[in-house]
Amino acid sequence: xxxxIARRTAILLLSVLAAxxxxxxxxxxxxxxxxxxxxxxxxxPELVERTRQEFGLDRPLLTQYLDWMGGVAxxxxxxxxxxxxxxxxxxxxxxxxxxxxxxxxxxVALLIAMPLGTIAAVRxxxxxxAAVSGFSQLGMAxxxxxxxxxxxxxxxxxxxxxxxxxxxxxxxxxxxxxxGLVLPAVSLGLVQGAVLTRYVRxxxxxxxxxxxxxxxxxxxxxxxxxxxxHGLRNAAVPVVxxxxxxxxxxxxxxxxxxxxxVLPGLGSMLLDAVAARDLLTVQSIVLVLVAGxxxxxxxxxxxxxxxxxxxxxx
Amino acid sequence: MTTAVRTRNTSLxxxxxxxxxxxxxxxxxxxxxxxxxxxxxxxxxxxGPGGDYLLGTDKFGRDIASQLMVGARTTLYVGVVAxxxxxxxxxxxxxxxxxxxxxxxxLVMRVNxxxxxxxxxxxxxxxxxxxxxxxxxxxIAIGIATVPSFARIxxxxxxxxxxxxxxxxxxxxxxxxxxxxxxxxxxxxxxxLLVQSSVSFAIAVLAEAAxxxxxxxxxxxxxxxxxxxxxxxxxxxxxxRLALVPGAAIAIxxxxxxxxxxxxxxxxxxxxxxxx
Numbered sequence: 001x002x003x004x005i006a007r008r009t010a011i012l013l014l015s016v017l018a019a020x021x022x023x024x025x026x027x028x029x030x031x032x033x034x035x036x037x038x039x040x041x042x043x044x045p046e047l048v049e050r051t052r053q054e055f056g057l058d059r060p061l062l063t064q065y066l067d068w069m070g071g072v073a074x075x076x077x078x079x080x081x082x083x084x085x086x087x088x089x090x091x092x093x094x095x096x097x098x099x100x101x102x103x104x105x106x107x108v109a110l111l112i113a114m115p116l117g118t119i120a121a122v123r124x125x126x127x128x129x130a131a132v133s134g135f136s137q138l139g140m141a142x143x144x145x146x147x148x149x150x151x152x153x154x155x156x157x158x159x160x161x162x163x164x165x166x167x168x169x170x171x172x173x174x175x176x177x178x179x180g181l182v183l184p185a186v187s188l189g190l191v192q193g194a195v196l197t198r199y200v201r202x203x204x205x206x207x208x209x210x211x212x213x214x215x216x217x218x219x220x221x222x223x224x225x226x227x228x229x230h231g232l233r234n235a236a237v238p239v240v241x242x243x244x245x246x247x248x249x250x251x252x253x254x255x256x257x258x259x260x261x262v263l264p265g266l267g268s269m270l271l272d273a274v275a276a277r278d279l280l281t282v283q284s285i286v287l288v289l290v291a292g293x294x295x296x297x298x299x300x301x302x303x304x305x306x307x308x309x310x311x312x313x314x
Numbered sequence: 315m316t317t318a319v320r321t322r323n324t325s326l327x328x329x330x331x332x333x334x335x336x337x338x339x340x341x342x343x344x345x346x347x348x349x350x351x352x353x354x355x356x357x358x359x360x361x362g363p364g365g366d367y368l369l370g371t372d373k374f375g376r377d378i379a380s381q382l383m384v385g386a387r388t389t390l391y392v393g394v395v396a397x398x399x400x401x402x403x404x405x406x407x408x409x410x411x412x413x414x415x416x417x418x419x420x421l422v423m424r425v426n427x428x429x430x431x432x433x434x435x436x437x438x439x440x441x442x443x444x445x446x447x448x449x450x451x452x453x454i455a456i457g458i459a460t461v462p463s464f465a466r467i468x469x470x471x472x473x474x475x476x477x478x479x480x481x482x483x484x485x486x487x488x489x490x491x492x493x494x495x496x497x498x499x500x501x502x503x504x505x506x507l508l509v510q511s512s513v514s515f516a517i518a519v520l521a522e523a524a525x526x527x528x529x530x531x532x533x534x535x536x537x538x539x540x541x542x543x544x545x546x547x548x549x550x551x552x553x554x555r556l557a558l559v560p561g562a563a564i565a566i567x568x569x570x571x572x573x574x575x576x577x578x579x580x581x582x583x584x585x586x587x588x589x590x
Binding site: 015018019022023026027029137138140141142143144145146149150152153157248249251252253255256259260270271274277279282286289290293294297 | 427428430431432433435436439440442443444516520523524527528543546547550551554557561564565566568569572573
């Protein structure tokens, strides 16, 4: 068990390192140099040269990479070529917003998928089950940002129940924070919930054919109590895999949702940095997002072994 | 058993019809559209549906129906190129990984896992930051991000085929690995790949829409469903139709490809037979 965790941790660290090389190399092959790109075409050669020296862009690429990664490892993402502010603190601030969004979106997805997927499985030969499957197909086809646009139109513009966008920090005003989070979370979670419903349905269907569940039913348990007591833990293993993959999708999907709801998350920071041609910031945000995806995959791997003791021995 | 047959046919038929609808729309748009989709005419801006303009006009007075038709072309174009890149790169890599159970196979799958950590949207934004956003960068980014799914499917399919007796016989007969890959592996996993293509196509359509919505996909004035949605946002309160029309088009295309994928899966993946 310990060996397996150690091995996976090593793979995680190596993957993050490899990803950082890819991201750095990608930005380094850029046609033209970052200082020129940041300053624009009208900058004088002297100014470009001075900026290059100031940010150490005149050093060999390997030195630049090691310097960048050394900083990142200690939480220092460097100074933006454009705004000349340190990137780290802002990045952390924005990451908080994105994580709230992703977490609440995931919660919405689970609240939709768990009951609906189970119902669809238990009633898979009846119209209500088919209706749930149909809903999930439709939900999968609607882009999250379209769901967001429609929800804003209905609940913010027409009914005026919830704000159409903007962000209040939870410590500042918890009620306003929650109200602001509802529509973005639902837009993000609705589509993922639809996708997840299908997987929950399939897993529960598989579990329903297992002998132990038949035994539980034969003992006289009704379908839902039998599933709750014996089935759902087993059905959870494949669902957790999908959940992990979806968490990664949500992290990136948040970029679009933050745009729709004008939320100051990592996604808006990324898009603003691209628009401002602030390459070091782009590079740092991309690394954080990719590391996040890798971390989620790592966590999913570990969760398997917790949920399914049979996997521990291997 | 009758239910099983009905379920299977419905997905495949409905999926094929919806996809067919998008394809026919795109093809017709080459020969005919009700109006010039790019023609800006302030005199007819924000016309309601009906009359001369079937679905009305947008804020520039451009005909929405015509834009929608040409937008179908953009959608299919992006999907075909992105899925094409993914299939052409991912399939051989997956087969290679499945056939060589040594460091080479391991390396391919490790690199694959790494690429998997770069989602399409993120790659496209990176490409856009470096090379400037365009339909091309979006297609390439979506294609690269889709390579791992093809490689994985191809690998798991290959592993199954390699365990069969006819492959053992071919190896005993001294056939080369390349011969086995082309003669036994590829034909046997083609069904799986077809399913993956359809599902990936749906994902590509969604990704292109999201990218165009963010301004990282198709550039104006080329009509794109995602961009039509983005342009509609400021007028949403007065003209929700501007968002609903391209939104419905995206949903129809995605639904079509997903259902088609489901239908094909039921046909080609015998393991699922028992599930229905």
